[in-house]
Amino acid sequence: MRIDGLQYANWSEKIFRQMREGGVDAVHVTISYHENFRETVLNFEAWNRWFEQFPHLIMKGTTASDIDTARATGRTAIFFGFQNPSPIEDDIGLVEIVHTLGARFMQLTYNNQSLLATGCYEDEDPGITRMGRQVIKEMNRVGLVVDMSHSADRSTIEAAEISERPIAITHANPHEWHPARRNKRSDVIRAVTENGGMLGFSLYPHHLKDGSDCTLQSFCEAIARTADTYGIDHLGIGSDLCQDQPDSVVEWMRVGRWSKEIDYGEGSAAAPGFPPMPSWFQDNRDFGNIEAGLRKVGMNDEDVAKVMGGNWYRFFRDNFGPLKDG
Amino acid sequence: MRIDGLQYANWSEKIFRQMREGGVDAVHVTISYHENFRETVLNFEAWNRWFEQFPHLIMKGTTASDIDTARATGRTAIFFGFQNPSPIEDDIGLVEIVHTLGARFMQLTYNNQSLLATGCYEDEDPGITRMGRQVIKEMNRVGLVVDMSHSADRSTIEAAEISERPIAITHANPHEWHPARRNKRSDVIRAVTENGGMLGFSLYPHHLKDGSDCTLQSFCEAIARTADTYGIDHLGIGSDLCQDQPDSVVEWMRVGRWSKEIDYGEGSAAAPGFPPMPSWFQDNRDFGNIEAGLRKVGMNDEDVAKVMGGNWYRFFRDNFGPLKDG
Numbered sequence: 001m002r003i004d005g006l007q008y009a010n011w012s013e014k015i016f017r018q019m020r021e022g023g024v025d026a027v028h029v030t031i032s033y034h035e036n037f038r039e040t041v042l043n044f045e046a047w048n049r050w051f052e053q054f055p056h057l058i059m060k061g062t063t064a065s066d067i068d069t070a071r072a073t074g075r076t077a078i079f080f081g082f083q084n085p086s087p088i089e090d091d092i093g094l095v096e097i098v099h100t101l102g103a104r105f106m107q108l109t110y111n112n113q114s115l116l117a118t119g120c121y122e123d124e125d126p127g128i129t130r131m132g133r134q135v136i137k138e139m140n141r142v143g144l145v146v147d148m149s150h151s152a153d154r155s156t157i158e159a160a161e162i163s164e165r166p167i168a169i170t171h172a173n174p175h176e177w178h179p180a181r182r183n184k185r186s187d188v189i190r191a192v193t194e195n196g197g198m199l200g201f202s203l204y205p206h207h208l209k210d211g212s213d214c215t216l217q218s219f220c221e222a223i224a225r226t227a228d229t230y231g232i233d234h235l236g237i238g239s240d241l242c243q244d245q246p247d248s249v250v251e252w253m254r255v256g257r258w259s260k261e262i263d264y265g266e267g268s269a270a271a272p273g274f275p276p277m278p279s280w281f282q283d284n285r286d287f288g289n290i291e292a293g294l295r296k297v298g299m300n301d302e303d304v305a306k307v308m309g310g311n312w313y314r315f316f317r318d319n320f321g322p323l324k325d326g
Numbered sequence: 327m328r329i330d331g332l333q334y335a336n337w338s339e340k341i342f343r344q345m346r347e348g349g350v351d352a353v354h355v356t357i358s359y360h361e362n363f364r365e366t367v368l369n370f371e372a373w374n375r376w377f378e379q380f381p382h383l384i385m386k387g388t389t390a391s392d393i394d395t396a397r398a399t400g401r402t403a404i405f406f407g408f409q410n411p412s413p414i415e416d417d418i419g420l421v422e423i424v425h426t427l428g429a430r431f432m433q434l435t436y437n438n439q440s441l442l443a444t445g446c447y448e449d450e451d452p453g454i455t456r457m458g459r460q461v462i463k464e465m466n467r468v469g470l471v472v473d474m475s476h477s478a479d480r481s482t483i484e485a486a487e488i489s490e491r492p493i494a495i496t497h498a499n500p501h502e503w504h505p506a507r508r509n510k511r512s513d514v515i516r517a518v519t520e521n522g523g524m525l526g527f528s529l530y531p532h533h534l535k536d537g538s539d540c541t542l543q544s545f546c547e548a549i550a551r552t553a554d555t556y557g558i559d560h561l562g563i564g565s566d567l568c569q570d571q572p573d574s575v576v577e578w579m580r581v582g583r584w585s586k587e588i589d590y591g592e593g594s595a596a597a598p599g600f601p602p603m604p605s606w607f608q609d610n611r612d613f614g615n616i617e618a619g620l621r622k623v624g625m626n627d628e629d630v631a632k633v634m635g636g637n638w639y640r641f642f643r644d645n646f647g648p649l650k651d652g
Contacts, residue, residue, distance in 0.1 A: 038364060045419030093371030101426055 001025050001309035002287050003067070003316075005200030005238030006081070006149075006171040008253075010245045011050060015284065016057040019076040022284035025309060026067045026316075028105055028170060028238075032082040034256030037094055040087035044101050047078065062102055064317035079316070081105030081170070083150060083253075085116050085135070092131070092138055099142040104320050105170060106139065107147040108132060108159060111265065112258060117148075117155035120181055121265075125152035128162055140164045143321045148192070149200075149238075150182065157191040165319055166196035171238030173202055177222040178209040182266060189226070193234040198315050199226070200238020201307075205275035206266035207240070216280040220293040223307060232303045236312045237290065243283050247273035327351050327635035328613050329393070329642075331526030331564030332407070332475075332497040334579075336571045337376060341610065342383040345402040348610035351635060352393045352642075354431055354496060354564075358408040360582030363420055366413035370427050373404065388428055390643035405642070407431030407496070409476060409579075411442050411461070418457070418464055425468040430646050431496060432465065433473040434458060434485060437591065438584060443474075443481035446507055447591075451478035454488055466490045469647045474518070475526075475564075476508065483517040491645055492522035497564030499528050503548040504535040508592060515552070519560040524641050525552070526564020527633075531601035532592035533566070542606045546619040549633060558629045562638045563616065569609055573599035 002023050008030040009015050019027065031043040051060055059070055061077030070077035080102045087103070088094035098106070108128075109119035116132035118125040128136070136159060139146055146167040148156040160167050169192055175183040184192075189199055201223055208214035209222070227235055242249070250273060254265040264272055280289045287308070294304045328349050334356040335341050345353065357369040377386055385396055387403030396403035406428045413429070414420040424432075434454075435445035442458035444451040454462070462485060465472055472493040474482040486493050495518055501509040510518075515525055527549055534540035535548070553561055568575070576599060580591040590598055606615045613634070620630045 037367075041363075041423055042419070044423060045417070048419065048422045091371070093368070093374065096374050097367055097370060097427065100428070101423065 001067070001071070001305065001313060003236065003309035003312040004028065004241070004284075004287075005168070005198070005236050005312055006030065006202075007239060007241045007243075008245070009241060009243040010249070012244065013054060013057070015243055016050075016054050016076065018284040020057060020074065022287045024076050024284050024287060025071050026061055026077040026079060026312070028079045028081050030083050031080050031103075032087045033084055033110060033253050034086050034258070037087050037089050037091075040082065040098070041101070044080070047080070051078075060102060062104070063320055064313055067313060067316070079104045081107075081147065083107045083147075084110035085114050088135070090115060090131075092134055095135060095138040095144060096142045099144045103144060104316070105145045105147045105168065107150055108135075109148075109151045109155065111150050111254070117159065118152040119150055120152045122152060125154040127154045128158045132159075133162060136163050141323050143319060143323070145319050153185060153188050156184075156188050160191040160195045160197060163195070165323065166198070166315065167192055168198045168200070168315070169238075170198070170200045171202040171204070171207075171240040172199070173207045174222065174226055177225075178207065180207055180266065183207055186229075189230055193230040196234075198234055198236055198311060199230070200236045200312075202238055202240045203278065203281045204240035204242070205277065208278065212276045212278055214278050216278070216289060216293040217297060219278075220290070220297045220299075223294065224297050224299055227299075227303065227307075232306055233311055233314075235307050236315075237287075237308065239281065241277070241283065242274055245274060250274050327393070327397070327631065327639060329562065329635035329638040330354065330567070330610075330613075331494070331524070331562050331638055332356065332528075333565060333567045333569075334571070335567060335569040336575070338570065339380060339383070341569055342376075342380050342402065344610040346383055346400065348613045350402050350610050350613060351397050352387055352403040352405060352638070354405045354407050356409050357406050357429075358410060358413045359436060359579050360410055360412050360584070363413050363415050363417075366408065366424070367427070370406070373406070377404075386428060388430070389646055390639055393639060393642070405430045407433075407473065409433045409473075410436035411440050414461070416441060416457075418460055421461060421464040421470060422468045425470045429470060430642070431471045431473045431494065433476055434461075435474075435477045435481065437476050437580070443485065444478040445476055446478045448478060451480040453480045454484045458485075459488060462489050467649050469645060469649070471645050479511060479514050482510075482514050486517040486521045486523060489521070491649065492524070492641065493518055494524045494526070494641070495564075496524070496526045497528040497530070497533075497566040498525070499533045500548060500552055503551075504533065506533055506592065508533055512555075515556055519556040522560075524560055524562055524637060525556070526562045526638075528564055528566045529604065529607045530566035530568070531603065534604065538602045538604055540604050542604070542615060542619040543623060545604075546616070546623045546625075549620065550623050550625055553625075553629065553633075558632055559637055559640075561633050562641075563613075563634065565607065567603075567609065568600055571600060576600050
């Protein structure tokens with residue numbers, strides 16, 4: 001089973017076909033960066049149209065059992081998520097609404113301070129806000145997973161502790177392996193995994209040691225080493241694949257509408273666009289390379305299967321439905 | 327089984343308890359008159375909160391099988407509908423979105439011309455519009471029922487013919503029995519029922535012969551006579567109960583935001599508010615009176631059961647899911 005914990009491609013039939021060629025059974029796709037509620041609904045609408053247009057390639061996913069259906073029918077199940085809480089605006093009632101529409105992950109922050117928590121680019125991190133505590137509780141109730149990929153350390157650790165259900169870092173790597181601002185320090189990974197949460201290893205070059213030149217071996221060794229420390233059951237892939245996006249999109253991701261000035265995020269004035277992906281992971285057809293790479297660094301079949309999709313499957317199964325009483 | 331084809335009460339625990347006392351298994355409730363999309367979402371949110379607050383009295387209904395669950399657990403299943411297409415604004419993609427959120431009926435018009443069709447208070451009725459044809463097709467696809475209760479004759483007949491699936495007049499009576507503007511002429515009822523559609527008999531006094539003084543016998547005889555003409559399988563109750571609403575609400579229903587002048591609709595300057603309900607149908611506890619009344623005018627048990635809920639159950643079962651291929 002192959003499940004990708006995050007993608008944000010410029011979707012097309014070509015990419016959906018590549019998902020099938022790569023044997024990708026499920027993908028968590030971002031449908032909102034800075035969009036407000038109504039704009040996010042337009043993105044749900046766009047996906048409804050793709051489901052209608054390409055029913056033999058993709059299907060909407062809302063529960064883990066949809067992955068079984070997708071596998072049985074040769075399709076990829078698409079699960080929705082937001083990289084920012086902007087879709088719920090200042091209205092806690094929208095948490096259940098977006099869950100009903102199909103959202104299954106929501107980041108509490110995207111780099112900046114939000115109404116709920118602090119992003120990883122702020123200087124100060126005062127932790128989870130008053131509204132943040134309420135929203136985490138409501139997300140727990142309905143089955144919308146807290147994603148802290150772009151959040152600051154204290155906020156992430158607090159979210160892991162406040163949340164009654166496991167949380168996720170869908171796409172980031174260990175800071176120890178590559179000290180990028182978006183990668184996660186040990187105490188953050190520990191707080192998330194100790195509470196049953198998941199870390200999805202990112203293939204976005206700014207998160208990789210040696211960037212676009214990162215070797216498959218280095219990437220796979222980082223996964224194996226992280227498994228030794230935090231347990232194999234908490235790791236997956238969250239490729240952060242932004243295939244076929246124009247550079248205007250990375251600017252939208254970084255700047256949204258919050259600044260009149262350019263913010264280069266993980267890039268720079270000299271390299272403002274999307275960085276080139278590593279040679280061994282260009283698109284959805286390359287998941288087999290990672291699988292082979294993990295075996296090559298000595299991981300056994302069972303553990304490889306967990307990282308490639310088994311762990312995400314279990315996590316989806318346990319966390320996408322309403323909180324059980326008691 | 328007791329199913330009410332339309333209510334718009336000022337919802338409260340009291341009313342939910344009365345539904346249980348009256349043995350009402352399911353109700354189609356209006357959650358939008360003139361609200362735009364975002365405002366309608368606020369109404370979905372309000373209902374989510376009621377479902378959370380009163381889980382032993384009510385539950386959300388989206389399929390006929392939810393009525394079975396409600397019956398088995400002693401609750402009332404609440405199905406959502408709109409009396410106007412205002413929630414989809416000018417965006418056909420919102421048809422599937424509101425269906426996903428739980429909407430199961432949508433009137434194409436509320437008294438006035440809409441983007442889709444003509445209301446029963448307009449002087450001219452040019453029939454279903456270009457967008458109307460597209461929206462009916464989309465409603466058919468996802469399983470959102472076309473409701474023409476407040477529409478003009480030509481528009482209603484065209485909707486019944488254009489729609490690939492049966493349509494409904496959830497709350498109106500035969501014009502022949504009581505010639506109110508909102509009641510339906512023979513050719514309209516024929517077009518709807520011949521295509522498998524439903525007529526829900528209204529208890530709103532302006533739709534009743536002799537208004538608030540209408541007798542139970544007169545009402546039940548009208549149902550029996552209509553069954554003789556159009557077939558028992560196409561009739562149900564759509565009480566139009568607006569319990570505990572202040573008169574400001576009937577003004578909102580009639581005027582919305584479309585006029586700066588007062589429009590009295592079915593009322594008058596002398597009687598602008600909600601008319602008093604007939605003595606034998608004050609609230610949800612009085613469905614038994616109608617059941618007894620139908621028996622008294624000679625209807626057999628099987629037919630009474632159809633009118634009181636069996637027909638709506640079948641209609642819900644057949645029309646709330648996606649259109650089957652072929």
